Amino acid sequence: MSIQMIDLGSVVDPSKDIFPTTGAHLDIRVTPQFGDKKGQRVNPRYARSLLQNLRIGEQGKPLVEQRGDGIWAWNYGVSSEFGPREAPAPGASTYHEGIDVMVPAETQLRYQGTGTYTPGEGKGTLRTTDAQGNPYDIEFLHTVPGTEATVAAIDPAQNPMNIDTTTNQPMGTTLIQRFDMRPESESKDKDKKYSIKDYMKSAIIQSMLDPMAGTGFLGGYTMRNPSLAGMMQANVDMFSL
Numbered sequence: 001m002s003i004q005m006i007d008l009g010s011v012v013d014p015s016k017d018i019f020p021t022t023g024a025h026l027d028i029r030v031t032p033q034f035g036d037k038k039g040q041r042v043n044p045r046y047a048r049s050l051l052q053n054l055r056i057g058e059q060g061k062p063l064v065e066q067r068g069d070g071i072w073a074w075n076y077g078v079s080s081e082f083g084p085r086e087a088p089a090p091g092a093s094t095y096h097e098g099i100d101v102m103v104p105a106e107t108q109l110r111y112q113g114t115g116t117y118t119p120g121e122g123k124g125t126l127r128t129t130d131a132q133g134n135p136y137d138i139e140f141l142h143t144v145p146g147t148e149a150t151v152a153a154i155d156p157a158q159n160p161m162n163i164d165t166t167t168n169q170p171m172g173t174t175l176i177q178r179f180d181m182r183p184e185s186e187s188k189d190k191d192k193k194y195s196i197k198d199y200m201k202s203a204i205i206q207s208m209l210d211p212m213a214g215t216g217f218l219g220g221y222t223m224r225n226p227s228l229a230g231m232m233q234a235n236v237d238m239f240s241l
Contacts, residue, residue, distance in 0.1 A: 005055070006117050007146035008109035008124055017142055018122040020091035024105035025079060027141035028054075028063075029098035033127075034134045041097040043082040048072055049130055050138065053112045056103060060110065063101065077102040098141070109140060114153050119145030 014021050028051070030044045044051060054063040056076065064074050080088060080100035087094050103109075111117070115128030124145040126138045 003112060004114060004151045006111040006113070006115060006126065006149055006151050008054075008111055008117065008126070008140055009119070009143045009146035010109060011103050011105050011107045012122065012142055012144050013105045016144075019142055020089040021142060022089045024103070025142055026101045026103045026109070027098045027139075028101060029139040029141065031137040031139070032134065033137060044099045045082065047136065047138075050128065050136060055110045055112055057107050060112075098139070109143065109146075111138075114151045116150040117146060118148055 011024055011026050014024050019027075028044050029041050030047045030050070031041050032038055048064050048066075051063050052065055055061065056063060061075055063076060064072055066072050078099050079102050080096050082096055082099055085094060085096050111126055111128070113128060115126050117124055117126045122145075123139055123141040123143055126140070127135065128138065129135050
């Protein structure tokens, strides 16, 4: 199954930037569309479970990822943090509503997941959801925007590997339908005849992909996989807003 990607455009050449700038960079702004913070921009550093899906450059390097030891690593430097600041350039704000990431001009930007992307003047906005289904708007300023696009959630009937439609990573919690633990010839479901061998295969695969299987077969797989571990972190990020 192919990974779904949304084209966010590229970082603009500073000489063509319509916003005040000190050089090529990407300004990311995150706005929850739910709860007490609905409609208010929040510190993007608390939206790591979303920003791990931002893929930068031809190699698709994630902006942020969780290492095997649980520590989050930002793969690109931040030149201006969220909050009060001295205006870095004439016309720039003294309260920064996003974070400035040091990404070179003309670098390709994509989002691995589902959502609706709307291009604007010098920026684009992605409406997407976290692993719990909570909606967010993510703005990408100082860009040459990509084209308008909507990537919808995968139809469960066409999703046999149970791909999480927010991160496009395997979840595993409902990976395979219930199996009868009886010989194939005695299966109660006449349309789906599964053997004990099939059941064992499914159980192993499900345990491998289940991000909550901390004590099951290959339970350590979760903590070695940054995307799956990031999904578990999404709750923490949401309550930190």
